[in-house]
Amino acid sequence: MTAALQALPGSASVPAPATDTVDVLVIGAGPVGATLANLLGTYGVRTLVLERNTEILDYPRAVGLDDEAMRTLQGAGVADSMLKDMMQNVPMRMYTASNQCFAEFLPATREFGWFRRNLFSQPLGERALRTGLQRFPHVELRSGVELTGLEQDAEGVTARVRDADGTERVVRASLLLGADGGRSTVREKLLQLPFPGATHARKWVVIECDNDPLDAPYTALHCDPVRPYVCLHLPYGIRRWEFMLFPGEDDVQMLHPDKVRELLSRQVPDPGALNVIRARVYTHHSRIASSFVVGRVCIAGDAAHLTPPWIGQGLNAGLRDACNLAWKAAWIVQGRLKPEALATYHDERHRHAKAMIELADLFGAVLSQTQPALAWLRDRTFMAIRNIPRLRDYVLQMKFKPMPRYTDGVVLDAERNDGVGRMFIQPTVDTADRSGIRLDDALGHGFTLLAWRHMPGLSAAALDGLDRLGCHRTVAAMARSGPSSGRRIDVPAGVALIEDTENALNLWFRAAGVDWVLIRPDRYIAAMGKRADADATLRRFVDRFVPAAPACAAKEAA
Structure with missing residues (x-):
């Protein structure tokens, strides 16, 4: 057993008797925990998912999901149900102090199969995610249950929990994943992990009304030094405003109906006619835990990091955590990935989460400027950028957003191949029985060895390793490559065929200069190369990350 999975100091050498035994215990059924599940x-x-609240919180919270998040939800099989209550491809505008629009963000790219800006209501999204859990007889959600104690040893985790009626229980699991929010019991009380960073001095009041009175179908960031604010158009006629509070403005007083109407008086002709359905004061934090992995316990989402909302990446960062962590947890408990690979969750996610926090801090400092002279200089700079095509495209297409790239983790030869550790594209493809589907739906769940036009020849050792990894093999070819209508090109037995209807895969493989890629369950590239080096490279990947076959199984195979 590696150091990453050793028992914590003071852990019991013999676990307490378990009332319940599961593979993975998830703490928290918010959007990140429910996505993990x-x-x-x-x-x-x-x-088993445990949630301390008995009902979904009806607070104004996250509203935006990006293309990476939507791809994660697609992989979890809940994207379509989420879309029923979402608005896709919603623009975002930024306004100067004099109310001039100096930028409109509406990225044209859909390289990952989804639009980059999608709006939703978190309470509705959480209901869809929890409904999705009902598909699985092997997944259970229990609400009104609180985690009270945690011990771990070399074989697993023992959690002590308390039901709503006060009944004490014990749950034994191979792994525990804490997604229990910014005030995480797992991080703060049980693991006692440092949570360095900043709590911002300025608070914000968030107000939501129904029967939207404005004809403004976009998100607007108003950089007004008098009082910076955000105005959002949400599904089902909901309008949200977020106003910065100043020193001396009391939280409770700012939520008084008279004060709410005063804040809205500059926004609508008759604020008294609005039906305020939610109002709450929030504090912005920029914090990240010192470690995302302690032995067999991992933390994700707000439990691991808190991000100011300026670039809408708080929940999106949490869903990246879920996407990265879930498959590793699954492959480890199922014996298809070496246990020490759990530590790569921290290696791969911590750096990028920190980069997104820093970008949000930068945006907040620029956009919430309250000094008139500095606000004027900022506005002149942004107005000038509009006249420089390259800079304008960089900003408006959101190319400033740091994209994850994993150089340390479950990847091979990232230092020699720039594409390794990056998310693979997701165009529309055809399969033998379905046409016009997204690539991930064609590949299925798990690892995929995707080759362009011809599957590389592989040795029995490489094939055995891919089988133990649970890896599909797929050939991609140009659409209509068969000899005639209705006929497709031949592929080896056990290999699937997809047709590149958008010519996107063809262009990608040509640009990358490779013949094949090994795609992880989270759709990041684990390895890539030419046909001639496929066998050796894949065997090295298997040797590094896949447990050896049991001796009895190896003897039977021989």
Whole structure:
């Protein structure tokens, strides 16, 4: 057993008797915890989800999901149900102090199969995610249950929990994933992890009304030094305003109906006619835990990092955590990935989460400027950028957003191949029985060895390793490559064929200069190369990350 999975100091050498035994215990059924559980359910993992609240919180919270998040939800099988209550491809505008629009963000790219700006209501999204769990007989959600104690040893985790009626229980699991929010019991009380960073001095009041009175179908960031604010158009006629508070403005007083109407008086002709359905004061934080992994316990989402909302990446960062962590947890408990690979969750996610916090801090400092002279200089700079095509495209297409790239983790030869550790594209493809589907739906769940036009020849050792990894093999070819209508090109037995209807895969493989890629369950490239080096490279990947076959199984195979 590696150091990453050793028992914590003071852990019991013999676990307490377990009332329940599962593969993975998830703490928290918010959007990140529920997404983790949906992904684990999809991977066939026995999962128990514990949520301390008895009902979904009806607070104004996250509203935006990006293309990476939508791809994660697609992999969890809940994207379509989420879309029923979402607005896709919603622009974002930024306004100067004099109310001039100096930028409109509406990225044209859909390289990952989804639009980059999608709006939703978090309470509705959480209901869809929890409904998705009902598909799996091996996944259970229990609400009104609080985690009170945690011990771990070399074989697993023992959690002590308390039901709503006060009944004490014990749950035994191979792994525990804490997604229990910014005031995480797992991080703060049980693991006692440092949570360095800043709590911002300025608070914000968030107000939501129904029966939207404005004809403004976009998100607007108003950089007004008198009082910076944000105005959002949300599904089902909901309008949200977020106003910065100044020193001396009391939280409770700012939520008084008279004060709410005063804040809205500059926004609508008759604020008294609005039906305020939610109002709450929030504090912005920029914090990240010192470690995302302690032994067999991992933290994700707000439990691991807190991000100011300026670039809408708080929840999106949490869903990246879920996407990265769920498959590793599943493959480890199912014996398809070496246990020490759990530590790569921290290696791969911590750096990028920190980069997104820093970008949000930068945006906040620029956009919430309250000094008139500095606000004037900022506005002149942004207005000038509009006249420089390259800079304008960089800003308006959101190319400033740091994209994850994993150089340390479950990847091979990232230092020699720039594409390794990056998310693979997701165009529309055709399969033998379906046409016009997204690539991930054609590949299925798990690892995929995707080759362009011809599957590389592989040795029995490489094929055995890919089988133990649970890896599909797929050939991609140009659309209509068969000899005649209705006929497709031949591929080896056990290999699937997809047709590149958008010519996107062809262009990608040509630009990358490779013949094949090994795609992880989270759709990041684990390895890539030419046909001639496929066998050796894949055997090295298997040797590094896949447990050896049991001796009895190896003897039977021989």
